[in-house]
Amino acid sequence: MLQRSSSVPTTHEVRRAEGSAGTLEQPQRTTPAEPLGRGAGTLEQTKGSAVTERRKVAANTTLRDVAERVGVSVSAVSMALQDHPRIGDDTKRRIREAADELGYVTNSAARALRASKADAIALIVPNTSQHVFGHAYFMHVLTGVTAVANRNDAQVVISTSPDESHGKVAYDRVLRSGSVDGAIVTSAAVTDDGIQRLVADGLPVVLLGRFPYLPDAVSVGIDDVRASELATEHLIQAHGRRALVHLTGPLDHQSAIDRRDGFLAAAARHGVGTYIVEGDFSEESGAAAGPQIEALGDVDGLVAANDEMAFGAMRHLLGRGRRVPEDLAVIGFDDFGLSRVTTPSISTMHVPAERMATQATDRLFDLIGGARVAADEAHTVQPVELIARQSCGCEPMGRAQGGDKQ
Amino acid sequence: MLQRSSSVPTTHEVRRAEGSAGTLEQPQRTTPAEPLGRGAGTLEQTKGSAVTERRKVAANTTLRDVAERVGVSVSAVSMALQDHPRIGDDTKRRIREAADELGYVTNSAARALRASKADAIALIVPNTSQHVFGHAYFMHVLTGVTAVANRNDAQVVISTSPDESHGKVAYDRVLRSGSVDGAIVTSAAVTDDGIQRLVADGLPVVLLGRFPYLPDAVSVGIDDVRASELATEHLIQAHGRRALVHLTGPLDHQSAIDRRDGFLAAAARHGVGTYIVEGDFSEESGAAAGPQIEALGDVDGLVAANDEMAFGAMRHLLGRGRRVPEDLAVIGFDDFGLSRVTTPSISTMHVPAERMATQATDRLFDLIGGARVAADEAHTVQPVELIARQSCGCEPMGRAQGGDKQ
DNA sequence: CTGAAAGCGCTTACAG
DNA sequence: CTGAAAGCGCTTACAG
Numbered sequence: 001m002l003q004r005s006s007s008v009p010t011t012h013e014v015r016r017a018e019g020s021a022g023t024l025e026q027p028q029r030t031t032p033a034e035p036l037g038r039g040a041g042t043l044e045q046t047k048g049s050a051v052t053e054r055r056k057v058a059a060n061t062t063l064r065d066v067a068e069r070v071g072v073s074v075s076a077v078s079m080a081l082q083d084h085p086r087i088g089d090d091t092k093r094r095i096r097e098a099a100d101e102l103g104y105v106t107n108s109a110a111r112a113l114r115a116s117k118a119d120a121i122a123l124i125v126p127n128t129s130q131h132v133f134g135h136a137y138f139m140h141v142l143t144g145v146t147a148v149a150n151r152n153d154a155q156v157v158i159s160t161s162p163d164e165s166h167g168k169v170a171y172d173r174v175l176r177s178g179s180v181d182g183a184i185v186t187s188a189a190v191t192d193d194g195i196q197r198l199v200a201d202g203l204p205v206v207l208l209g210r211f212p213y214l215p216d217a218v219s220v221g222i223d224d225v226r227a228s229e230l231a232t233e234h235l236i237q238a239h240g241r242r243a244l245v246h247l248t249g250p251l252d253h254q255s256a257i258d259r260r261d262g263f264l265a266a267a268a269r270h271g272v273g274t275y276i277v278e279g280d281f282s283e284e285s286g287a288a289a290g291p292q293i294e295a296l297g298d299v300d301g302l303v304a305a306n307d308e309m310a311f312g313a314m315r316h317l318l319g320r321g322r323r324v325p326e327d328l329a330v331i332g333f334d335d336f337g338l339s340r341v342t343t344p345s346i347s348t349m350h351v352p353a354e355r356m357a358t359q360a361t362d363r364l365f366d367l368i369g370g371a372r373v374a375a376d377e378a379h380t381v382q383p384v385e386l387i388a389r390q391s392c393g394c395e396p397m398g399r400a401q402g403g404d405k406q
Numbered sequence: 407m408l409q410r411s412s413s414v415p416t417t418h419e420v421r422r423a424e425g426s427a428g429t430l431e432q433p434q435r436t437t438p439a440e441p442l443g444r445g446a447g448t449l450e451q452t453k454g455s456a457v458t459e460r461r462k463v464a465a466n467t468t469l470r471d472v473a474e475r476v477g478v479s480v481s482a483v484s485m486a487l488q489d490h491p492r493i494g495d496d497t498k499r500r501i502r503e504a505a506d507e508l509g510y511v512t513n514s515a516a517r518a519l520r521a522s523k524a525d526a527i528a529l530i531v532p533n534t535s536q537h538v539f540g541h542a543y544f545m546h547v548l549t550g551v552t553a554v555a556n557r558n559d560a561q562v563v564i565s566t567s568p569d570e571s572h573g574k575v576a577y578d579r580v581l582r583s584g585s586v587d588g589a590i591v592t593s594a595a596v597t598d599d600g601i602q603r604l605v606a607d608g609l610p611v612v613l614l615g616r617f618p619y620l621p622d623a624v625s626v627g628i629d630d631v632r633a634s635e636l637a638t639e640h641l642i643q644a645h646g647r648r649a650l651v652h653l654t655g656p657l658d659h660q661s662a663i664d665r666r667d668g669f670l671a672a673a674a675r676h677g678v679g680t681y682i683v684e685g686d687f688s689e690e691s692g693a694a695a696g697p698q699i700e701a702l703g704d705v706d707g708l709v710a711a712n713d714e715m716a717f718g719a720m721r722h723l724l725g726r727g728r729r730v731p732e733d734l735a736v737i738g739f740d741d742f743g744l745s746r747v748t749t750p751s752i753s754t755m756h757v758p759a760e761r762m763a764t765q766a767t768d769r770l771f772d773l774i775g776g777a778r779v780a781a782d783e784a785h786t787v788q789p790v791e792l793i794a795r796q797s798c799g800c801e802p803m804g805r806a807q808g809g810d811k812q
Numbered sequence: 813c814t815g816a817a818a819g820c821g822c823t824t825a826c827a828g
Numbered sequence: 829c830t831g832a833a834a835g836c837g838c839t840t841a842c843a844g
Binding site: 060103105106107108109110112113116118120136138139142146150155156157158159160173174176177178179311338341342343 | 466509511512513514515516518519522524526542544545548552556561562563564565566579580582583584585717744747748749
C-alpha cells in the first residue's frame with residue numbers, strides 16, 4: 001500500500017538507474033533504456049511560453065466588443081460570423097479578424113435562448129450510474145453517440161438518475177429545460193414509465209432496445225429472440241447438446257425477456273430439455289448460479305443471457321473441476337470485450353452496440369431536424385452475429401487468439 | 407449472420423416451447439421454465455394508459471404562464487420557486503401548485519444567461535473518442551464524475567475532440583461558451599497546450615494525472631514513479647527475478663514516462679538487468695512486443711505499463727509455449743477489469759480511477775464555488791495498491807478467483 | 813411585503 | 829446594403 005505523498009522524483013535519480021542498465025545487448029526494435037525525454041527537469045524552459053501572456057482573457061468577449069472594435073453594429077457582427085450573404089466579404093473578413101483577436105466565443109446560453117435550440121443531446125441512463133457504467137455496453141454506446149454528435153456539432157450531456165425512484169425527475173428536467181434538443185434513452189426497464197412520458201411529450205427521442213409497449217416510439221435494437229434462438233440452436237445442432245440451462249438477465253428488462261423466450265423457443269423446436277435460472281446480468285449472479293447448475297447433473301449446455309454471467313458461472317464450474325466445453329458447452333451474449341479475453345474464450349452473440357448507438361443518434365438528429373417517421377419504420381433492427389470461440393467447442397483450446405470483433 | 411427483420415415472436419410460439427420442458431426436476435432456487443411474464447401479448451392492455459392523455463404539454467411553460475394562472479407577478483413566481491423568504495408561505499404554496507399543474511420547468515438557457523452559471527461541468531477528453539473510450543479507464547472516470555455532479559445538481563457534458571488537430575477548438579468552445587462552469591481534463595498528452603491555455607484562462611479546471619509542466623494547476627493523480635518502483639521491486643524481491651523488460655506506454659504521456667522511470671529506478675537500485683520496449687497502451691502493442699521479448703532469451707520478468715499490454719504480450723508468449731509465471735513473471739498496471747478475468751490473472755498496480763475522478767470533481771466544485779487553492783495543495787496524490795494474482799506467481803494457478811478489487 | 817423594469821448576449825424581422 | 833429594435837425567459841436590484 002503506497003502512502004499519499006507528493007514527492008516528485010528528480011531526474012537525477014533516474015539517470016543513475018539508467019546507467020546501471022548498460023551491459024545487455026539490444027534486440028531489434030528494442031529501444032535502449034536511454035533518452036529519458038521530458039522529465040521534470042525541462043519544466044522551467046516551458047514555463048514562460050505564450051501561455052502566460054494570454055492570461056485571463058476577460059471571461060466574456062461579446063458581440064458588442066467585436067462590433068465596437070470594428071466600428072459596425074452588433075447585428076452585422078452576428079451575421080458576419082454566421083457567414084450571412086448580406087454582409088460584404090471585406091467587412092466579414094475584418095469582423096472575423098477582430099473576433100479572433102478578441103478571442104470571441106458565442107455565448108451558448110444566449111444563443112440557445114434566442115434560437116430555442118441547444119446544440120446538445122442527452123444520453124439518458126435511467127439507472128444509477130454505478131450500476132450501468134459497470135457494463136461495457138455503455139462504453140460502446142457512448143462512443144457511437146459522441147461520434148455522431150461531433151459530426152453534428154452538438155454536445156453530449158450524460159444524464160443518470162441519482163437514484164431509481166427519481167428517474168422521472170431526471171427525464172423531465174433535462175429534456176424540458178431546453179438544455180438539449182433531444183435524447184437517446186438506454187437501459188430502461190420495461191416498467192419505466194418515464195420513457196412513456198418522454199415519448200408522449202413529443203420530444204425528439206430515440207430508444208435503444210426493443211419496446212413493445214411503445215410501438216410508435218423511434219427505436220433501434222436487435223432481434224434478441226432470434227439471436228437467442230441462434231445461440232441455442234448452435235449448441236444443439238453444432239455441438240449435439242441435449243439438456244440446456246438458460247441463465248436469464250433481470251426479467252424486467254425486455255432484452256432479458258426476449259433472450260429467454262428465444263432460448264425456450266429453440267429448445268422446444270428441437271425437443272431438448274430446458275432449465276431456467278434467473279440472474280441479473282452480473283458476473284456475481286452467474287457465479288451464484290454455478291452451484292445450481294452443478295446440481296443439474298444431466299445438463300450439457302449453458303446459454304447465458306450475457307457474457308458476464310457466462311463467465312461467472314464458467315469460472316465457478318471450472319473451479320469445481322467441470323470441463324468447458326467438454327462437460328458443459330457455454331455460449332454467452334454481447335461480445336463487449338470480456339468474452340474474447342477469458343480462458344476458455346466465450347462463444348457469444350455479438351451485439352453491435354456502437355453501431356446501434358450510431359444509428360440511433362443519426363435518427364435522433366433526423367428527428368430534431370424535423371423528419372417524420374412512418375409507423376412501420378419506427379423500429380430498426382441491427383444484425384447480430386454468432387462469434388464461435390472456445391467455450392462451445394468450436395475453437396480448440398490452446399490457440400491464443402479468438403475470433404476478434406469490435 | 408442474422409438478417410434485418412422486425413418480426414415480433416408471438417407469445418404463443420413460446421408457450422409451446424415451455425410445454426416440452428416439463429419433465430426435468432427443479433433444483434432449489436431454480437425457477438421452472440414457467441411464467442413468461444410480460445411478453446408482446448400484453449401490449450394492447452397498456453397502450454391506452456395515462457401516457458396518451460398528457461400528450462404534448464406545450465414545449466414551454468414559462469414563469470409568465472404560472473404568474474398569470476396564480477395572478478401574481480413573474481418575479482413573485484421566480485422567487486417563490488427559489489424559496490425566497492420574502493414570499494409568503496401561502497403564496498408560495500399556490501405558486502408551486504400551479505407550476506406543478508402546468509408542468510413548469512426552468513428554461514436552463516435563460517437561467518444560465520442571466521445568472522452566468524450553467525450548472526454543468528465538462529469532462530474533456532482531448533483524444534478522439536474511439537481511442538479513449540476503448541479504455542476502461544474512462545468508464546471509471548465517468549462513474550466518479552457523474553456521481554459527484556449528481557450530488558451537485560449539475561449536468562455532465564462529454565467533450566471529445568473530433569480529431570487530434572482540433573483539440574484546442576474543443577477546449578475553447580466548450581469552456582468559454584459559458585455552457586459549463588468548469589472542466590475535468592483527462593488523458594492529455596504532455597505536449598497538449600490546450601490544457602495550458604485552459605488553465606491560463608483562469609477557468610475552473612481540474613486535471614486528472616500529474617502535470618509537472620503546470621505546477622500550479624489543480625490536479626489529482628497517483629505517484630506513477632513510486633507505483634512502478636513497487637511493481638518492479640515485487641518481481642525482484644518477492645520472486646527473485648534478475649532480468650526485467652519494461653513495456654512502456656506512449657512516451658508523450660506523463661504516466662508512461664513516470665512508469666518507465668520508476669521501473670528503471672527500482673531495477674538500478676537492485677542491480678538487475680533491464681530492457682525497454684516501447685508500446686502505446688494497446689493490447690496490440692503488447693502482442694507486437696511478444697516476439698521482441700522472446701528474442702531476449704534471459705529475461706525472466708515483465709513489467710508492463712498497463713494491463714492491456716501485459717495481456718497482449720502474455721497471450722503471445724503463452725501461445726509460443728512460454729510459461730507464465732514460471733518462465734516469465736508478469737506484472738501490469740491499472741486493474742480496470744481485464745487483469746482479473748484473464749488466465750493466468752494478471753498481477754497489477756491498482757489505480758483508483760473512480761476515486762481519483764470523485765476527488766477531482768469535488769475539487770472542481772470547490773473551485774467553482776470560489777475556493778482558492780494554495781500552491782502546495784494544487785496536486786493531490788491518491789494511494790495505489792499492489793494486487794498480487796497469478797501472473798507474478800503469488801497466487802497458485804487453478805484457483806479461479808483473483809484478489810478482486812473495484 | 814409586492815410589482816415593474818432592466819438586462820444577461822444573442823438573432824432576426826423591421827426600418828431606413 | 830446596413831443599423832436599431834424587439835424579444836427569447838429568466839433573476840435581481842430598484843420602486844412603490
